[in-house]
Amino acid sequence: MNEIELLREFDPSSVDDDAKPAARAALDAAIEGHGLGTVTDRRTSTRRFAGRALVAAVVTTVLAVGGVALLQRQVDDRIDRVGRRTLPAGVLDPSAVTYPMTILVVGSDSRAFVSNAQDAQTFGSAASQSGQRADVMMLVRLTATGVTAVSLPRDLLVDDRGTPRQLNAFFNDGPQPLIDAIKTDLHVEINHYVQVDFRSFMKVVDAVGGLRMNVTDPIRDGYSGLDVAVPGCTRFDGNRALAWVRSRHLEAFDGTRWIDRSGAGDLDRIQRLQQFLQNLMVATKARVGNDLGSTQQIADAVVSSLTVDSRLDRDTIKQLVHRFVQDDPATWTFRTLSVEAAPKDTNRLVVAGPVGDAMFLPTATGGVPTVGPHTLPPGLGDPC
Amino acid sequence: MSGDPHDGRLIRASLDAPEQFADIFERHYRVIDGYCCRRFGGDGHDVSAQTFVEAFGSRHRFEFDRADARPWLFGIVANLGRRHRRTEIRRLRAYARVDHRQAPEADLDARVDAIALGERLASALHGIPRRDRETLLLSAWADLSYEQIAEALAIPIGTVRSRLARARGRLRTALGDLVEDGEADEWAPLQLRGDEA
Numbered sequence: 001m002n003e004i005e006l007l008r009e010f011d012p013s014s015v016d017d018d019a020k021p022a023a024r025a026a027l028d029a030a031i032e033g034h035g036l037g038t039v040t041d042r043r044t045s046t047r048r049f050a051g052r053a054l055v056a057a058v059v060t061t062v063l064a065v066g067g068v069a070l071l072q073r074q075v076d077d078r079i080d081r082v083g084r085r086t087l088p089a090g091v092l093d094p095s096a097v098t099y100p101m102t103i104l105v106v107g108s109d110s111r112a113f114v115s116n117a118q119d120a121q122t123f124g125s126a127a128s129q130s131g132q133r134a135d136v137m138m139l140v141r142l143t144a145t146g147v148t149a150v151s152l153p154r155d156l157l158v159d160d161r162g163t164p165r166q167l168n169a170f171f172n173d174g175p176q177p178l179i180d181a182i183k184t185d186l187h188v189e190i191n192h193y194v195q196v197d198f199r200s201f202m203k204v205v206d207a208v209g210g211l212r213m214n215v216t217d218p219i220r221d222g223y224s225g226l227d228v229a230v231p232g233c234t235r236f237d238g239n240r241a242l243a244w245v246r247s248r249h250l251e252a253f254d255g256t257r258w259i260d261r262s263g264a265g266d267l268d269r270i271q272r273l274q275q276f277l278q279n280l281m282v283a284t285k286a287r288v289g290n291d292l293g294s295t296q297q298i299a300d301a302v303v304s305s306l307t308v309d310s311r312l313d314r315d316t317i318k319q320l321v322h323r324f325v326q327d328d329p330a331t332w333t334f335r336t337l338s339v340e341a342a343p344k345d346t347n348r349l350v351v352a353g354p355v356g357d358a359m360f361l362p363t364a365t366g367g368v369p370t371v372g373p374h375t376l377p378p379g380l381g382d383p384c
Numbered sequence: 385m386s387g388d389p390h391d392g393r394l395i396r397a398s399l400d401a402p403e404q405f406a407d408i409f410e411r412h413y414r415v416i417d418g419y420c421c422r423r424f425g426g427d428g429h430d431v432s433a434q435t436f437v438e439a440f441g442s443r444h445r446f447e448f449d450r451a452d453a454r455p456w457l458f459g460i461v462a463n464l465g466r467r468h469r470r471t472e473i474r475r476l477r478a479y480a481r482v483d484h485r486q487a488p489e490a491d492l493d494a495r496v497d498a499i500a501l502g503e504r505l506a507s508a509l510h511g512i513p514r515r516d517r518e519t520l521l522l523s524a525w526a527d528l529s530y531e532q533i534a535e536a537l538a539i540p541i542g543t544v545r546s547r548l549a550r551a552r553g554r555l556r557t558a559l560g561d562l563v564e565d566g567e568a569d570e571w572a573p574l575q576l577r578g579d580e581a
Contacts, residue, residue, distance in 0.1 A: 003552060006505065010502060012502065023432060023433035024409060024413075031402045031440060230471075235426040235427075
């Protein structure tokens with residue numbers, strides 16, 4: 001082969017997401033902006049500026065209000081496609097038909113999607129990983145004024161009839177054993193159960209045009225497929241975001257070699273996930289407010305990623321989506337259950353602080369702050 | 385997209401009916417975006433999106449008798465790309481430096497060869513002056529003919545030829561023993577496209 005043929009074969013990038021909707025939206029905005037421009041061009045420059053600012057303000061407001069309403073309608077249209085799971089009577093606490101409401105959110109990795117060799121290598125094949133795997137477990141307490149989400153580390157050991165057992169192992173046989181274990185060992189009543197399929201959910205990231213987050217060094221994780229060669233403000237599409245929140249073997253390049261950054265087991269990953277969700281809330285909010293085109297995709301992605309208990313009604317589902325998009329992110333608190341290394345197995349964790357309702361309360365009134373060594377390097381994952 | 389897509393007519397129509405410009409986007413987005421991502425990695429999507437916004441803003445300058453807007457769009461990419469030159473260079477450097485982990489099952493020899501080749505290509509590319517590199521990549525990656533490159537960059541066709549020859553020489557030197565002799569003189573793919581004859 002000569003040098004040109006070699007060059008033709010060479011592709012140093014590995015960008016494989018689809019940014020077309022976002023690019024089209026940018027063009028559409030320019031085309032619409034042009035329309036506004038021709039109207040205001042006839043005015044004097046001062047008035048033109050004032051006129052534009054006014055038009056922009058009105059348009060933004062209309063879109064923001066209309067955007068959320070549109071999202072509601074889009075979700076409503078698709079709600080029959082939300083997966084349903086019937087749990088036996090008595091597993092969930094039926095008392096909360098209104099706030100406060102406690103929901104167990106499980107980010108599952110059912111591995112039903114593992115269909116090609118590369119995925120199988122990255123995530124383990126369905127054959128080698130029997131059952132479902134709960135990679136993310138979160139207790140979400142909603143009140144009228146705010147939301148507190150408490151992450152439960154997957155390596156947490158709890159009592160299973162006298163024997164310590166890892167919390168996420170309870171999920172191998174479905175949600176019921178997990179819910180029972182949380183009730184018994186963490187003393188929290190759960191009103192609803194929501195299962196989120198990671199892979200579908202990450203389409204939300206693509207629908208909002210990707211997230212920009214700061215990467216402080218080149219990072220990689222051969223297990224989750226994460227690979228960011230050039231540090232700096234980095235665009236995370238759905239695939240990259242998935243590898244990011246899934247990574248449990250993060251490595252960073254310090255200029256000469258790769259060093260292990262996986263930190264304290266699952267706690268580091270939990271922090272990255274919490275940070276990611278906050279970033280995503282902000283981005284989704286902005287997009288739904290200003291880009292009607294991707295609202296439909298957001299609704300699609302959210303709806304197709306959900307499986308909920310059969311008693312979670314239409315209005316509540318809509319309300320949950322609404323709150324994720326519309327709440328001020330500052331009213332959402334993310335924290336991690338208070339834990340410490342298990343005495344006999346330092347790779348596992350045990351409960352260290354109070355459990356029950358105290359885990360949702362503000363720190364000042366007896367609640368427990370995010371606990372665990374802060375393992376994220378400063379700046380890593382910050383929005384940029 | 386109808387039987388005889390004529391970009392010039394479409395762009396002229398978009399002067400009065402701006403929404404028509406969306407067809408230009410639909411026609412060319414994939415090719416432009418693919419090229420931008422290959423060159424600018426994660427920034428590629430931004431560059432391609434901006435290309436169409438800029439193209440829309442300067443559509444009155446397009447020569448409406450041209451049936452294909454692609455060279456013009458690539459010219460806009462080249463302009464925007466200047467702002468991303470440092471990103472491009474950084475990426476190529478990083479590519480040449482970073483340890484590329486591959487699937488463990490892959491044949492070891494093939495892997496080592498591929499990595500060595502990629503690194504040398506990357507380091508050769510970042511050593512080529514910007515204008516020459518631009519010309520080279522419009523040919524090798526964007527698949528433009530000499531005439532189309534001349535149109536995209538608004539330069540005489542002789543300049544296209546000399547830039548390509550220089551860039552190609554740099555590549556050959558950098559790749560050294562990895563390039564086979566003999567067939568290197570035929571640069572067959574660079575012929576006129578049928579639709580321009």
